[in-house]
Amino acid sequence: MSQSETQNDTYSESHVILTSVRILSPFTLTYGLFLALHGTDTPGGSFQGGAIIGVTILMLAFAFGIEPTRRWLKNSLITGLVTGGVTIFVATGLATMVLGGTFLEFDAFTDAFGLSHHWGMEAVEVGGVALIVSGVVVTLFFAMAAGFTPERYNAVQEDVAEVSDDD
Amino acid sequence: MSALAYTLAIFILLTAIATALFRDVLSTIVVFGAYSLGMAILYTFLLAPDVAMTEAAISAGVTTILLLLTIARTTRPSTDRIFERVNVPAVVVVGAFVMVLGTLVLPEMYAVGDQTAPIWGWPALDISPSVYYIENTVADTHAHNAVSAVLASYRGFDTFGEAVVIFAAAIAVLIVLKREVFT
Incomplete structure (x- = not known):
């Protein structure tokens, strides 16, 4: 997070972009959550929903600048999204094996707890795929925005070491 | 397909050709985004809303933004x-290839929604996967979106592999760019 704080800032200061992102981003976030949470019953699903949730962050970054958004977004949050999604997916599959089924055989939940089959689907879709996709979209965006600049990386590291008292 | 769908198909063809022909990379990316949006609308005409949403969100949205970010770091x-x-020689070769495909392969393909297509069951087999999913999804999984049921329940292990591949792709990008943080 710290290595590119002093890079050129792409803050747009365009009133059209700022205003439209301010108005639209709550709706895109809601739409992404709707797609992810209703994926088992309506068209769409957690992949599309997760992508739209991630795009909401990308819109904010375009309007308010990539570096301010990078600083506002905690690295632990995105790390938690991506790795947590994989962990929940694996844990759901292993849980069905512990309960006597095969990997991701959700009927094991029905036999053990009386949970309907589609709650297992919700677990891997919402808790697994949606988290992974939204996290990866944001990761790719910020990785592309930072780019591969080893010289600048070292230079910025020194800058950060100098100004670290101010933070 | 309706006249609107044919108009859309022509729009997609024109944007595809424009994507290949434009010299300025920024113009290419903008036209490519329009092409993806046209494809997304065409998928809804083909009754595939799930694919249409993916095309609109990933191809028209995320890919365009990532390409814009990439060319922002290059010189025009x-x-x-x-x-x-x-x-000209390349156009002749590719054109001949497309003509061969168009004359030999396209007439052999089944029409959209043709119930004699193999996806509805081979004559030699009694069981058809499509018919099974359509008839038994609600009873088996209590989910009303058969596409989600196939992805998350019937083919859950495949989806697990895909999810891990996406995760691995993010890690690979971070390793290539020598970054140790996700943001």
Whole structure:
């Protein structure tokens, strides 16, 4: 997070972009959550929903600048999204094996707890795929925005070491 | 397909050709985004809303933004020409390939919604996967979106592999760019 704080800032200061992102981003976030949470019953699903949730962050970054958004977004949050999604997916599959089924055989939940089959689907879709996709979209965006600049990386590291008292 | 769908198909063809011909990379990316949006609408005409949403969100949205970010870090070649110079031998070879495909393969393909297509069951087999999913999804999984049921329940292990591949792709990008943070 710290290595590119002093890079050129792409803050747009365009009133059209700022205003439209301010108005639209709550709706895109809601739409992404709707797609992810209703994926088992309506068209769409957690992949599309997760992508739209991630795009909401990308819109904010375009309007308010990539570096301010990078600083506002905690690295632990995105790390938690991506790795947590994989962990929940694996844990759901292993849980069905512990309960006597095969990997991701959700009927094991029905036999053990009386949970309907589609709650297992919700677990891997919402808790697994949606988290992974939204996290990866944001990761790719910020990785592309930072780019591969080893010289600048070292230079910025020194800058950060100098100004670290101010933070 | 309706006249609107044919108009859309022509729009997609034109944007595809424009994507190949434009010399300025920024113009190419903008036209490519329009192409993806046209494809997304075409998928809804083909009754595939799930694929349409993926195309709209990933191809038209995320890919365009990532391409824009990438060319923002490059220099634009200054030129007065709008279109790329066409390589005639390459066009002849590719054109011949498309003609062969169009005359030999396209007539053999089944019409959209044709119930004699193999996806509805081979004559030699009694059971058809499509018919099974359509008839038994609600009873088996209590989910009303058969596509989600196939992805998350019937083919859950495949989806697990895909999810891990996406995760691995993010890790690979971070390793290539020598970054140790996700943001």
